Amino acid sequence: MLSGGSRVSLASGETKTGIAVAAPRRKLVWPRPRLSYTGQLVLMLLPFVAGLLLLGIGPALAGLPLALTHYNLLRPPVFAGLANIQEMLGDQVFRRALFNTLFYIVVAVPLRLAGALLLAVLLAASVRGVVVFRGAVYLPTVIPDVAWALVWLWVLNPFHGPLNQMLGLFGLPGPLWLTGEWSSRVAIVLMLFWQLGEGFIICLAALAGVPRALLDQAAVDGSTAKQTFWRITLPVIAPVLLVLLARDTAASLKATAVPGLIFEPSTGMREGGFFLPNYIYETAFEYLRFGYASAMTWALYGLTALAIWVQFRMVQRWSVSVDGDD
Amino acid sequence: MTGMIRLTRHGSLTDAVRYVLYCLVALPFVLPVWWVIALALRPTGQPLGGDLLPVPWPPATENLGRVFEVVDFARFLANSAFVVAVTVPVTILVASWAGFALAQLPGRWRTRIVVLAIAVAMLPLTAIWLPRFILIRELGLIDNLWALTLDALIATSPFNVLIFLWSFARIPDGIYEAARLDGASAFRIWGGIAMPLARPTIIAVAVLTFAHHWSSFIEPALYLRSTANMTVTLGLTMLQQLDRGDWPVLMAGILIAIGPVVLAFLLSHRAFLHDVRDAGWIGR
Structure with a gap:
């Protein structure tokens, strides 16, 4: 180290005196062994792969054995066999959280995708100023989840809130949103629907990517805009929609945790607005039951994987039947 | 361009009808933000509810000031700024290095690592909470802002890679090849x-990363303990819990908190919304 440093300074001194010996000087300034080009690429990849293993795959796998233990962070884990899984099967709160999560995946996720696609179709034309309107649709997505939930606390306020006022304009009775079971459920679906910007942008890109020739050919053949959309555009972008569906399913498991943490824990919210992530959070970090929380986490994994598999099967069948139509 | 219009079902509509339709579509998405602004800048004495399109005129800034009196919001902003200042550059570095390497490594390797990255990206974050919490506790980073920066090592989201x-x-490929024949190292290329050519991508990833960490809520809630370390999102919940009836101050806090993110997206909207066909980050 020391000798290397002095040699480098010697080398720079040499240049001052004008003794130009380029080749050896270069070797001294770069003392590390020369990596091959591929080696350099691997070096560039290394931080990311290390991150994936240490912060992604590793922790995810480490959670598995915890499910078979009782663990409260204070004492070392105690092996418990299948006790946690048994408890899960008989747990009413778990069942309710599972139902709410399933309800969200089955109702809200497709609704968000349909909304994103509809908005993308409406705003697909590249006319003057369309960017402003696209930006408006994207705006709620930009807003941090917590801030958005707090905004909706106001929107849903039964007495002053604008939503019930709006319903009042149409002569509809405003529910006490976050106090009832089903009204809580609807409120959360509504609130998260507004943040569909990512799907919207990806749908826009997918629509722009539909080959022009296909659409022109359809027009020449006398296809109406509606027919073209259902028979050509939709099947062509189906793979993108599928990826969006799967991604939104995985993402929703995080998004649904926020309202439960922000809204007041009324009975309605406990029943209709309480999702698996909320129960896992509570079990782990409030009751310090890491073993049980880990078991439920694996149930959540299974649920996500199952939901994504079902979506793949359904879209597969649907796109085949669309192809078979013509 | 005509093809694009034919794509929609409203190709035959006149422009006026088109823009009226656009306004109707966009209105519900803008309205909640308008309510935030209107309540935050509401002059004292104006009734709280009762108006669907309140106009805060003359705008009062006292609510904005009170946010900083009720809680130490300046501190929270500084904490969030610190997290972002670390995570954005590190994410860009990790993601662009990995993306650059993957683009040139043999296809077999590329496929494997891309699958791995997608698998991690699809992991429900809930699933990593517990082991991650234990890891961070072992590292002694509980109640330390550095705990929030670890994510940058997986490029914040593997999607960025x-x-x-x-x-x-x-x-x-020819461009890389030519540079290699000149003896340039991978880092030099x-x-x-590569990086100068990918400027729109850098901007898009920077903005997405900034928004992700600025908005992050569950992680700070898990890892941070003391008020002095709180981030903006935690500060907002604190503001709400301190005075549940004071909507204008809460909305003022929300306005301050969302300001930087909205501004970042506005400044970079070209990368996201303009001609999506040209937006490099979408991947076409």
């Missing part, structure tokens, strides 16, 4: 050729 991969894969 894929975005860079798509972007770099579009650069013709990355910094001198």
